[in-house]
Amino acid sequence: MRPKHRSAVPTVIPLASLLCALAALTAAQSSPIALTGVVSSEDERAMEGVLVSARRQGSTITITVVSNERGRYSFPRTRLEPGAYSLRIRAIGYELDRPTTVDVTAGATSELALKLRKTQDLASQLSNGEWFMSWPGNDDVKHGFLNCTQCHGLAPIARSRYTAAEFAPVIERMGRYAQGSTLKRPQFRPNAHGGGFSNPIMRDSTTSGREGDRPVQPSRSAIAAQYLSTINLSAGSLWPYPLKTLARPTGKATRVIITEYDLPRAEALPHDAAADRSGTIWYSDFGSHVLGMLDPKTGVVVEYPLPTTKPGAPVGSLDLVFDKHDDIWMGTMYQGSLAKFDRATKTFKTWGAPTLLDRDEARIAMVMPVNHDVDGQVWIGGDNEYQVDVKTGEWRVVDYSVGLPKDPPISRELSSYGVASDSKNNFYGMNLNGTYIIKVDAKTKQVTPYPTPTPNSGPRRGHMDAQDRLWFAEFRANKIGMFDTKTGTFREWAVPTRWTNVYDAVVDTSGYAWAGGMNNDHVVRLNVETGEIVEYLLPVATNIRRVNVDNSTSPPTFWVGNNLAASIVRVEPLGR
Numbered sequence: 001m002r003p004k005h006r007s008a009v010p011t012v013i014p015l016a017s018l019l020c021a022l023a024a025l026t027a028a029q030s031s032p033i034a035l036t037g038v039v040s041s042e043d044e045r046a047m048e049g050v051l052v053s054a055r056r057q058g059s060t061i062t063i064t065v066v067s068n069e070r071g072r073y074s075f076p077r078t079r080l081e082p083g084a085y086s087l088r089i090r091a092i093g094y095e096l097d098r099p100t101t102v103d104v105t106a107g108a109t110s111e112l113a114l115k116l117r118k119t120q121d122l123a124s125q126l127s128n129g130e131w132f133m134s135w136p137g138n139d140d141v142k143h144g145f146l147n148c149t150q151c152h153g154l155a156p157i158a159r160s161r162y163t164a165a166e167f168a169p170v171i172e173r174m175g176r177y178a179q180g181s182t183l184k185r186p187q188f189r190p191n192a193h194g195g196g197f198s199n200p201i202m203r204d205s206t207t208s209g210r211e212g213d214r215p216v217q218p219s220r221s222a223i224a225a226q227y228l229s230t231i232n233l234s235a236g237s238l239w240p241y242p243l244k245t246l247a248r249p250t251g252k253a254t255r256v257i258i259t260e261y262d263l264p265r266a267e268a269l270p271h272d273a274a275a276d277r278s279g280t281i282w283y284s285d286f287g288s289h290v291l292g293m294l295d296p297k298t299g300v301v302v303e304y305p306l307p308t309t310k311p312g313a314p315v316g317s318l319d320l321v322f323d324k325h326d327d328i329w330m331g332t333m334y335q336g337s338l339a340k341f342d343r344a345t346k347t348f349k350t351w352g353a354p355t356l357l358d359r360d361e362a363r364i365a366m367v368m369p370v371n372h373d374v375d376g377q378v379w380i381g382g383d384n385e386y387q388v389d390v391k392t393g394e395w396r397v398v399d400y401s402v403g404l405p406k407d408p409p410i411s412r413e414l415s416s417y418g419v420a421s422d423s424k425n426n427f428y429g430m431n432l433n434g435t436y437i438i439k440v441d442a443k444t445k446q447v448t449p450y451p452t453p454t455p456n457s458g459p460r461r462g463h464m465d466a467q468d469r470l471w472f473a474e475f476r477a478n479k480i481g482m483f484d485t486k487t488g489t490f491r492e493w494a495v496p497t498r499w500t501n502v503y504d505a506v507v508d509t510s511g512y513a514w515a516g517g518m519n520n521d522h523v524v525r526l527n528v529e530t531g532e533i534v535e536y537l538l539p540v541a542t543n544i545r546r547v548n549v550d551n552s553t554s555p556p557t558f559w560v561g562n563n564l565a566a567s568i569v570r571v572e573p574l575g576r
């Protein structure tokens, strides 16, 4: 603040206080660092790649920086206003040797060395990816359990004491829960109340059926149960295999500032979080029926209730997409409808076909309204894929057999998870259970499946860029994919760290593509020109789903919802 001369201010200011104020001002201006120090432990005098997080008392915002190759962490003054902060760290295998608080003052730089000690409880720090790395057996076996991290992590599985015979009914019990369940807040699938289980949770990840479609094969649960009884604590109080961990971040991966914004409800599951054109963040909630809005400048959150369109069915929404007018479209999952939020009136309009209301398993997950101005159609992904005419409210099921040979019946393999559209509003489905990007022509409905170069890659979700190139995540192959819809050709970039299981990918306007993984809290940044990849570790377990970038900032910033800690996370790399 620059001193102002106003007549109300006494003209005689005591000299001492004036000097004091000036000194503070100069210090504040000359020192861009508010808080800094070196991180060390008994084994390492200077620890690189330790995430240090600071939260001011009473605040809902946590700022994280990462220690550099000299072990030094530094918080810029622009990010920490004066106050009392509590600190936490993330460094696999370590913890702070005591609870740590520090005062940040306006003038001076606070210097605080952080001492870490070895944790006694490494298992509590393992990410899902680290559990997968540690578990014996080949990848095909482990791929069968990728579904298990949808509602909770692998820790409760690894910590369980069930024998093979006891585990089978547990696995079957899991099949009764709806997506949008957590350990603390289960929701049942609509037809699962009676006790029968409706969802074959153990699918063979190498085949391409639609999730939830095929009859249960009990033998599969039994085989899974047998395997799980070898990786849990059924045989003793220690795991019968060493716990493997990933290395801490180094180099560029340490040059980043991460901000976590806590949401007001502890049970919030911000599945999709995205910045609108003005940089305001909007999020869907996978387990509660609201649309949320976060102002990143203040941390203030406002939530708007989504209309109930199917009373009694599970609540929560998945996809959240802006159209060209920045209006917000959402898929309301088991509520079986497409919803649009009108910003001006702050009200929702919903489209739900009557047949959807009749059916128990109606599920509208993905929505693609971006190009609906072309032909008045919005594409939908869910229990089936649909094309909805927003004027007439007519829903047409996508027929994957149009124009494809009957023999072999390739269309049987086709289903989509994420959905995208190009500038002509043609449909592109991402074939999570298989290997294809599936084009459906908006006018002729001709279906063209394009296999990814990597077989069985599991395309999950993605974003079309301004040049009609689809950037998408290959979930099982753990690669970032790009499909050029104009030439029908692919590019792929392997994510260096295994078991990241990228869920989604997006390209920003400055030449980077971004992805994030469901299993190890890595945000992946790809320099599209050079192919260089940097993996940023998030400060807490996150189970990354939809990823988004805010191109209105310079450089663009990365945003993701945290489904395990009810927060929205921003990642800002420092330098290229």
Ligand code: HEC
Pocket (backbone or CB within 6 Å): 145, 147, 148, 149, 150, 151, 152, 156, 157, 160, 170, 171, 173, 174, 177, 178, 179, 180, 181, 182, 183, 184, 185, 186, 187, 201, 202, 228
């Ligand atoms: C659709 C959501 C969902 C999925 C997917 C899911 N679970 Fe669960 N899981 C839950 C919920 C809810 C609970 C807590 C309630 C309960 O125990 O039934 C739970 C609890 C557990 C527990 C701890 C409770 C106990 O009895 O020990 C284990 C073990 C477990 N799940 C194993 C699995 C395995 C193995 C898979 C994958 C095959 C899986 N889960 C997939 C929802 C899910």
